[in-house]
Amino acid sequence: MNPFLEALAHPSRPLVMGVINATPDSFSDGGQFIRPEAALEQARRLIAQGVDILDIGGESTRPGSDPVEAEVELARVLPILKAIRRESGIALSIDTRKPEVARAAVAAGANCWNDVSALTFAPESLATAVELNVPVVLMHAQGDPKTMQQDPQYRDVTGEVLNFLVGRMGQAIQAGLKLSNIIVDPGIGFGKTLAHNLTLLRDLPRFVALGRPVLVGASRKRFIAALDQGVGVEERLGGSLATALFAAKQGAKIVRVHDVAETRQALIVQSALLDA
Ligand code: HH2
Numbered sequence: 001m002n003p004f005l006e007a008l009a010h011p012s013r014p015l016v017m018g019v020i021n022a023t024p025d026s027f028s029d030g031g032q033f034i035r036p037e038a039a040l041e042q043a044r045r046l047i048a049q050g051v052d053i054l055d056i057g058g059e060s061t062r063p064g065s066d067p068v069e070a071e072v073e074l075a076r077v078l079p080i081l082k083a084i085r086r087e088s089g090i091a092l093s094i095d096t097r098k099p100e101v102a103r104a105a106v107a108a109g110a111n112c113w114n115d116v117s118a119l120t121f122a123p124e125s126l127a128t129a130v131e132l133n134v135p136v137v138l139m140h141a142q143g144d145p146k147t148m149q150q151d152p153q154y155r156d157v158t159g160e161v162l163n164f165l166v167g168r169m170g171q172a173i174q175a176g177l178k179l180s181n182i183i184v185d186p187g188i189g190f191g192k193t194l195a196h197n198l199t200l201l202r203d204l205p206r207f208v209a210l211g212r213p214v215l216v217g218a219s220r221k222r223f224i225a226a227l228d229q230g231v232g233v234e235e236r237l238g239g240s241l242a243t244a245l246f247a248a249k250q251g252a253k254i255v256r257v258h259d260v261a262e263t264r265q266a267l268i269v270q271s272a273l274l275d276a
Helices: 003-008 036-048 070-087 099-107 125-132 157-175 194-202 204-208 222-227 237-249 260-275
Strands: 015-021 053-057 091-095 112-115 136-139 182-185 254-257
Touching: 003 091, 015 036, 015 260, 036 053, 036 070, 053 070, 053 112, 070 091, 070 099, 091 099, 099 112, 099 125, 112 125, 125 157, 136 157, 157 182, 157 194, 157 204, 194 204, 194 222, 194 237, 222 237, 237 254, 237 260, 254 260
Parallel strands: 015 053, 015 254, 053 091, 091 112, 112 136, 136 182
Antiparallel strands: none
């Protein structure tokens, strides 16, 4: 069985997806893990902390970021994926919008394609996802990373994000993707104001009702600073944990985070409290 789907079959608590950005410019860990040795060390650390899935990315999609060429992205992520796979059977996800990067990453041992463009970035994305036959995260974003935070507007944010995801699910199924390979994500911070992000998190049960696992990536994001005096990225752990716990309570099956040990412990304790 695909290790990603195997991890997802885990019944007791949501899965912790740990982020490793092999980029010079990611908003929270940019530059830290661009060297493969540093990324491998971080992977070992997160595995020791009990991470369920590692998400490896070679292109920052933070607001205002510039796109990178596929060759650059490949040169950043492939050595890391191969090095982790050489020593661990951990579920690995590739965070990319590019089908050629997803294809090479899966050949190097990735078990999931995390696509913030929901397979819209390239014309061959859908067909590539079908062929790779691995779980795919379909995430909603309004606009592209460069401009998405300039003035995001919705009449009904939850309705519009749901509609988009249902549409993408339909197109993916029509193209031949298995329903069992689809994971959905409302895309916290991707073309959304503070109010939009809060509404989506409160309305998460409506995403759960789509019948597919829901992933939430809110860790260290800007909306936390917007609620707390503009605090810097390193000071957003409290808000990140609060959001992960809330998302879990609302039915999220995967939380994508930078602080794995803290999030995992918080989720374990919350599960015990809710079970008691
Ligand atoms: N957020 C980021 C990147 N990838 N993937 C999914 N499915 N959901 C998310 O919310 C999500 C994501 C942005 O965070 P990060 O990777 O930490 O930063 P950057 O894009 O600057 O690399």
